[in-house]
Amino acid sequence: EHHDKLRVLLEQAGFRDIRLTPKDNSRDILSSWVPGSKAEDYVASFIIEAVK
Structure with a gap:
């Protein structure tokens, strides 16, 4: 769930093609x-x- 928040923060900072791999x-x-x-x-x- 927190990784979803991190994804949103990265998107808001202008990042794209975001991959979060545990x-x-x-x-x-x-x-x-x-x-x-x-x-x-x-x-x-x-x-x-x-x-970015």
């Missing part, structure tokens, strides 16, 4: 940073590509 291992990385915190339920890592 990184496959982001949940694993986040859970290893602070085990037991469930940070992976609230934070995600994306590859962001766009043209």
Whole structure:
């Protein structure tokens, strides 16, 4: 849902051809940073590509 907001912000800033691709291992990385915190339920890592 938040990535949709990010897409809108990028569009408003004049970007087009926006691609937001979730990184496959982001949940694993986040859970290893602070085990037991469930940070992976609230934070995600994306590859962001766009043209301006």
